[in-house]
Each structure stands twice: as structure tokens, then as C-alpha cells.
Amino acid sequence: MSAAGNHTLVTPAEMTAIDADAARSGIDSYGLMTSAGTAVSAAALRLYPGALRFVVLCGPGNNGGDGYIAAAALRDSGADVDVHALGDPAALKGDAARACTAFGTAVKPLADYAPTAGDVVVDALFGAGLSRPVPPEAARVMRTVASQDLPVIAVDLPSGVDGRSGQVLGASFRARHTVTFVARKPGHLLMPGRMLCGTLEVFDIGIPGRILSARAGRLSANGPHLWRKYAFTLDPAAHKFKRGHLAVFSGGPLSTGAARLSAIAGLRAGAGLVTIASPAAASQANASHLTAVMLKQIEGEDDLSQWLADKRIGAFVLGPGFGDLQRARQYALMLGSHKLVLDADGITAFKDDPGPLFKACAKGETRLVMTPHDGEFARLFPDIEADEASSKVDRAIAAAKRSHGVIVYKGADTVIAAPDGRAAINTNAPPWLATAGSGDTLAGIIGAHLAQGMPAFEAAAAGVWRHGRAGAKAGEGLTAEDLAAAVEPLPA
Numbered sequence: 001m002s003a004a005g006n007h008t009l010v011t012p013a014e015m016t017a018i019d020a021d022a023a024r025s026g027i028d029s030y031g032l033m034t035s036a037g038t039a040v041s042a043a044a045l046r047l048y049p050g051a052l053r054f055v056v057l058c059g060p061g062n063n064g065g066d067g068y069i070a071a072a073a074l075r076d077s078g079a080d081v082d083v084h085a086l087g088d089p090a091a092l093k094g095d096a097a098r099a100c101t102a103f104g105t106a107v108k109p110l111a112d113y114a115p116t117a118g119d120v121v122v123d124a125l126f127g128a129g130l131s132r133p134v135p136p137e138a139a140r141v142m143r144t145v146a147s148q149d150l151p152v153i154a155v156d157l158p159s160g161v162d163g164r165s166g167q168v169l170g171a172s173f174r175a176r177h178t179v180t181f182v183a184r185k186p187g188h189l190l191m192p193g194r195m196l197c198g199t200l201e202v203f204d205i206g207i208p209g210r211i212l213s214a215r216a217g218r219l220s221a222n223g224p225h226l227w228r229k230y231a232f233t234l235d236p237a238a239h240k241f242k243r244g245h246l247a248v249f250s251g252g253p254l255s256t257g258a259a260r261l262s263a264i265a266g267l268r269a270g271a272g273l274v275t276i277a278s279p280a281a282a283s284q285a286n287a288s289h290l291t292a293v294m295l296k297q298i299e300g301e302d303d304l305s306q307w308l309a310d311k312r313i314g315a316f317v318l319g320p321g322f323g324d325l326q327r328a329r330q331y332a333l334m335l336g337s338h339k340l341v342l343d344a345d346g347i348t349a350f351k352d353d354p355g356p357l358f359k360a361c362a363k364g365e366t367r368l369v370m371t372p373h374d375g376e377f378a379r380l381f382p383d384i385e386a387d388e389a390s391s392k393v394d395r396a397i398a399a400a401k402r403s404h405g406v407i408v409y410k411g412a413d414t415v416i417a418a419p420d421g422r423a424a425i426n427t428n429a430p431p432w433l434a435t436a437g438s439g440d441t442l443a444g445i446i447g448a449h450l451a452q453g454m455p456a457f458e459a460a461a462a463g464v465w466r467h468g469r470a471g472a473k474a475g476e477g478l479t480a481e482d483l484a485a486a487v488e489p490l491p492a
């Protein structure tokens with residue numbers, strides 16, 4: 001068994017190709033199924049030593065095959081086991097047919113299963129091969145098992161969860177524990193799939209790492225492996241400008257708090273210098289709340305173009321509490337080759353006509369990071385959002401390619417995607433991050449990374465991860481002020 005520590009994520013389609021490569025290289029596929037099914041039985045015995053009965057529900061493919069192996073191993077260990085099959089077991093093919101024959105004991109129809117207190121359900125109906133909504137008889141069993149709150153151990157994925165997108169096709173089991181093989185799939189990390197897996201175990205069934213890496217794409221779980229080489233230690237001779245200068249645009253007099261949250265988070269995240277660029281009317285409000293953060297009055301385009309001559313400004317944050325959408329457009333388009341985190345109102349400002357922004361970011365190194373939540377994403381990319389066949393990862397990558405910027409598609413399962421097709425799914429964010437000002441804090445952390453010279457994808461991925469860590473450290477009930485204060489130094 002390996003902890004879910006390997007960062008690579010493999011889609012079901014890639015897994016099929018890995019499977020085929022393994023077979024071509026001479027690895028016995030029935031041996032792989034035997035390892036998989038045996039791992040499931042071991043988990044079932046370990047987690048539920050007091051089970052009165054194990055009920056293994058087997059589907060029409062190799063997921064069902066794993067189930068037959070598990071059922072045989074459970075029976076051979078002395079447990080009470082019943083197997084119920086979806087479809088006719090005589091129609092099974094290949095390794096699954098062999099596993100069913102090896103099980104040897106009578107198999108009952110799925111519809112005959114009457115859930116009973118003391119049952120532990122092993123869900124081997126569908127795994128990577130789920131291709132359409134689950135049939136009604138499977139949905140019925142899922143409902144009765146849930147209504148009795150029986151524990152479910154899922155083989156590979158809770159049946160009904162699409163391993164590519166994490167979406168539920170029709171209905172699904174809610175597992176207490178899921179045993180998957182070789183590597184995690186995106187559906188284990190994306191919502192709602194993540195919630196339906198319970199605890200997740202990745203079992204190494206013996207497919208060599210070289211076969212995995214040859215087929216795996218550019219999607220991983222977010223973590224320090226993505227940015228470690230940019231997580232510098234401080235040069236003893238550093239001065240504040242060397243640590244990066246971040247500028248944050250403030251909104252008007254009644255909405256200055258968001259920019260301050262970004263600014264303070266930017267300082268905490270390691271920027272040497274943070275300046276709030278404030279309209280004159282808001283200067284007083286900002287000045288009365290700022291100490292370490294500096295203040296610069298920027299009243300309009302003339303002030304901004306003069307200020308932009310200061311080449312020491314490493315990055316800008318535009319959007320939190322900004323308010324004036326027309327001005328947000330002007331400012332964003334004036335930033336030339338400067339790096340920019342565009343959040344909140346900065347994103348909404350480009351709702352009806354994002355073309356000029358995307359064009360301005362088309363050349364050279366990626367310099368734009370956008371941090372939309374669902375609503376903002378749909379405003380900027382309505383057609384991408386409307387494509388129901390695509391996963392959150394697909395949508396984030398499509399938006400990154402179109403905008404030439406890094407997309408941080410926020411939520412409980414934030415996806416970070418780059419225009420070159422790299423993507424990561426974040427998993428360390430506690431639910432209490434959903435609080436006012438939390439997104440402003442995130443924008444400031446990412447801005448600090450950009451100001452310090454991290455490339456955009458790494459800056460964004462590290463920012464999302466540090467934001468999640470800070471949330472966990474500050475704990476439930478945090479406010480956005482606590483969050484900024486809880487940002488830990490890099491490298492973590």
C-alpha cells in the first residue's frame with residue numbers, strides 16, 4: 001500500500017492505456033486484478049473486523065472482476081460473504097470471467113440484495129469504465145444502502161462517480177473508504193467525487209513507474225513538488241526591493257478593506273514591499289489603517305502611467321473591492337508587460353469584452369493570473385462554463401489557453417491551470433476558507449510570489465496551497481485577517 005502521496009493524477013483513459021502498456025510489456029493482467037481484489041479484501045478486514053457479513057456487489061466489467069477476487073479472499077479468510085451481480089455473470093469476459101469462475105460460489109442478482117444491519121458493502125459495480133448514468137436497479141440499491149447507513153468500501157471509485165470529472169452519473173454510492181490502484185484519478189479530488197470517496201487508499205498493484213510516467217498527462221495534485229525549486233531561501237544580503245515590490249489597487253472610500261487584506265497577505269507571503277495605490281477619496285481611510293504597507297495616491301491614468309515608470313514594481317493586484325469597472329479595465333490594459341493578479345471586480349470588468357485583455361497577454365512570458373470563483377468564471381467564459389461534458393480541469397485549461405493567463409478556478413476543489421496545459425487540483429483547503437475576504441487574501445499571496453519572480457503557474461499553485469495551509473492553521477471560525485496572519489514562510 002502507498003499513501004496517497006504520489007502527486008500524479010491519471011484519467012480513466014490514461015489508465016486504460018497504462019493497462020494496455022503493462023500487458024504489452026508482459027505483465028500478467030490477471031495478476032494485477034488479483035493484487036487489486038486482494039487489497040480490497042485486506043482493507044475490508046482491517047477496517048471492519050466485526051462485520052456480520054460482507055456483501056460484494058459486482059458489475060459487468062473488470063471492476064466486478066476485482067470484486068470476485070475480493071469476495072473469494074474474504075470467504076477464504078473465514079468471513080460470511082454474499083455476492084450480488086449486476087447483469088448475467090455468464091456474460092463476463094476475460095479476467096473478470098476468470099475471477100468469477102475462480103470464486104465458484106453461487107452469485108445472486110443485484111435486485112435480490114436486501115440490505116441488513118451488520119452488512120459491510122463492497123462496491124465493485126463500476127470503476128474506470130463507467131460511461132453513462134448508472135442503471136435504475138443500481139440506483140435503487142445505492143438508495144437503500146444509504147438509507148440504512150451501511151458502510152461501503154468502494155473498489156477504485158464509488159460506483160456512479162466519473163473518474164475523469166468527479167461528477168455523479170445518475171446516482172452513486174457514498175463510500176467510507178475507497179481503494180484505488182496505481183494512482184489517484186481526477187474524480188477522487190474533484191467535487192463531488194472527493195466527498196463520496198471517504199478515506200482514499202492508493203494501492204500499488206505492481207505496474208512499474210516508468211509505464212505510469214510515459215502515459216500520465218500534466219495534471220497533478222497541488223503541492224510543493226510543483227514550485228519547490230522556486231522556494232528560495234533568503235539571501236543574507238537581501239534588501240526589501242530584492243524581495244519584491246507588490247502594488248495593490250484600492251477601491252473607493254467605502255471599500256478599502258479588500259485591498260488592505262490583499263496587501264497584508266502579500267507582506268506576510270514574503271514581498272519586501274507592498275504599496276496600496278489609492279484614489280484620493282480613499283487615501284484617508286487607507287492611511288488611518290496602514291503601517292507596514294505603504295500608500296500611493298493614484299487618481300487616474302496619468303498618475304498610473306507615471307508610476308509605471310518605476311520598474312521596481314514586480315506585480316499588481318487589481319480587483320478586490322475595486323468597484324469602478326470602467327477604471328479597472330483601463331488600469332488592467334495600461335499595465336503593459338507588468339505581472340498582474342486579476343481578481344473579483346477586475347475580472348467582472350472584462351465580462352462583455354475580454355478580447356483586449358487576452359490579446360494584451362498573448363506575447364511573451366505568462367504574466368496574468370486570474371482568480372475567478374464559479375460566478376466570475378461564468379461571466380468571463382460563458383461558453384466554456386456551459387460545456388457540460390467537460391470537467392473543472394478541462395474548463396480551467398481551456399480558459400487558460402484562451403486568456404494566455406494562469407487560471408485559479410476557485411472553490412473547495414480549486415484548479416490551477418496554465419496556458420501550456422499544466423494543471424493542478426488543490427486539496428488542502430478547509431471549508432471555513434469560504435469567508436468574506438478570503439479570496440482577497442489569496443490574491444495578495446499570489447501577487448507576492450509574482451513580485452518575487454516566481455513564474456505565474458508556480459506562483460499561483462504555491463499561493464493556493466499556502467492559503468489552504470494558513471486556513472488550516474488559523475482554524476475554524478477564522479476571519480480573513482487571521483488568515484493573512486497565519487501564512488507560513490516558504491519553503492514549507
Ligand SMILES: NC(=O)C1=CN([C@@H]2O[C@H](COP(=O)(O)OP(=O)(O)OC[C@H]3O[C@@H](n4cnc5c(N)ncnc54)[C@H](O)[C@@H]3O)[C@@H](O)[C@H]2O)[C@@H](O)CC1
Pocket residue numbers: 015016018019032033036059060061062063064065066125126127128129130131132133134135155156157181182205
Ligand atoms: N487499470 C488497471 O490496471 C486495473 C484495473 N482494474 C479494474 O478494472 C476497472 C476498469 O474495468 P473496465 O474497463 O472493465 O470498466 P468497469 O468495470 O468500470 O465497467 C465497464 C463495464 O460496465 C459497462 N457499463 C459502463 N457504464 C455502465 C452503465 N452506466 N450501466 C451499465 N453498464 C455500464 C460497460 O459496458 C462495461 O461492460 C477498474 O476500475 C479497476 O477496478 C483492476 O482489475 C486492476 C488492474
Ligand SMILES: Nc1ncnc2c1ncn2[C@@H]1O[C@H](COP(=O)(O)OP(=O)(O)O)[C@@H](O)[C@H]1O
Pocket residue numbers: 344373410411412413414429430431432433434435436437438439440441442467
Ligand atoms: N468549501 C470550501 N472549501 C475550501 N475552500 C473554499 C470553499 N469555498 C471557498 N473556498 C475558498 O475560499 C476562497 C473564497 O474566495 P472568494 O469566493 O473570492 O471570496 P471573497 O470574495 O469573499 O474573498 C477561495 O480561495 C476558495 O477557493
Ligand SMILES: [K+]
Pocket residue numbers: 063123124125126127154155156157158159
Ligand atoms: K466501484
